[in-house]
Amino acid sequence: MIEGGGLGIVAPTEIGPIETHTRNGVVDIHVANEEEAVVAAKKYLSYFQGPLATWSRHDDASLRTLIPEQRTRVYDVRTVIQTLADIDSVTELRPTFGIGIITSLVRIEGIPMGVIANNPAHLGGAIDADASDKASRFIQLCDAYDLPIVSLCDTPGFMVGPEAEEHAQVRHFGRMFVTAASITVPWITIVLRKGYGLGAQAMAGGSFHGNAMTVAWPTGEFGGMGLEGAVRLGYKKELDAVTDPAERAELEASLIARAYENGSALNMASHMEIDDVIDPAESRQRIRAIVGDYVPWRQRPGKKRPMVDTW
Known part of the structure; x- marks a missing residue:
């Protein structure tokens, strides 16, 4: 079909390789042989047949x-x-x-x-x-x-x-x-x-x-975005106002720690x-x-x- 459509000459092994179709999502489950395919198909279909009595x-x-x-x-x-x-x-x-x-x-x-x-x-x-x-x-x-x-x-x-x-x-x-x-x-x-x-x-x-x-x-942990980035953007003016690098790093660390406390799971639930x-x-x-x-x-x-x- 490819050659007949004027799209060039392609070797049969270049069409439909399993590596391509697993990588692009065409294939759901990759198995090695027909025996494995039967086992995989039975297991897949079983999920749509209801619960199991023993587990x-x-x-x-x-x-x-x-x-x-x-x-x-x-x-x-x-x-x-x-x-x-x-x-x-x-x-x-x-x-x-x-x-x-x-x-x-x-x-x-x-x-x-x-x-x-x-x-x-x-x-x-x-x-x-x-x-x-x-x-x-x-x-x-x-x-x-x-x-x-x-x-x-x-x-x-x-x-x-x-x-x-x-x-x-x-x-x-x-x-x-x-x-x-x-x-x-x-x-x-x-x-x-x-x-x-x-x-x-x-x-x-x-x-x-x-x-x-x-x-x-x-x-x-919860937040509108990554908490470190949120602190650096949201408190940029305050951080830039601190000229001493050590003090600035200390302030940033304290702001990040407070953001994590506010965004903790327990705080969100409360x-x-x-x-x-x-x-x-x-x-x-x-x-x-x-x-x-x-x-x-x-x-x-x-x-x-x-x-x-x-x-």
Whole structure:
């Protein structure tokens, strides 16, 4: 077809390589052979068939040690997902596309759910255009089959700057908000660390107040943007007025410390900006309390959504 259309001569091996189509998000799950494909397909379809009667879980207390106390240390959020979910119940979709957000089908106490999570190992958890598209399509998939959504938020916000604008960031970022506004399944947000800016609001389904529940682990921190940058911009006049470098650094450090105190999870909860600060070991219990009993999507007459986007 390529050669017949006058588009040049291309070797057959250059068309449709799996590396290309996993990287660009065409392929959801990459397997090595037909046997693995059958296993993956059965597991994938099982999430849409209802809860399991038997399941096993990790020790809830192990969730307490997964987020480093040093707030600048990176951690593997996939470990958080695996520990939160039932053992061997996680299926990650499109892992090499839109890597700033991880999308996984999971089970919690046998109930199928969808998890979206910021990836702090990529852009510090910032959300770019591909990650927005990946999350938006996954949200549609969960809603179409009545799978509750658990959002693990740790983001400094949406990716900004000239390069981000080249990728039509506003259109892609806006898709997350529009998609979240169209769903009816429970949306539960757990802020693991950073809950900054509009990116955090997108991870909360549009608003910390508009979903089924927004809670934070004790490591949670909140702000309109990164707090160091907010201090340097908001207090620029005061900082510039201090001529001694040591005094200026001391003043900046004290202002940043105060910003972190004001933006702490406990302070946010005390002002009812979020529902609660919870012991990480309580996360599964809180999720199940909100989700309640599973309601089979087949009990609904007709389709809930006319389609799930292909992109």
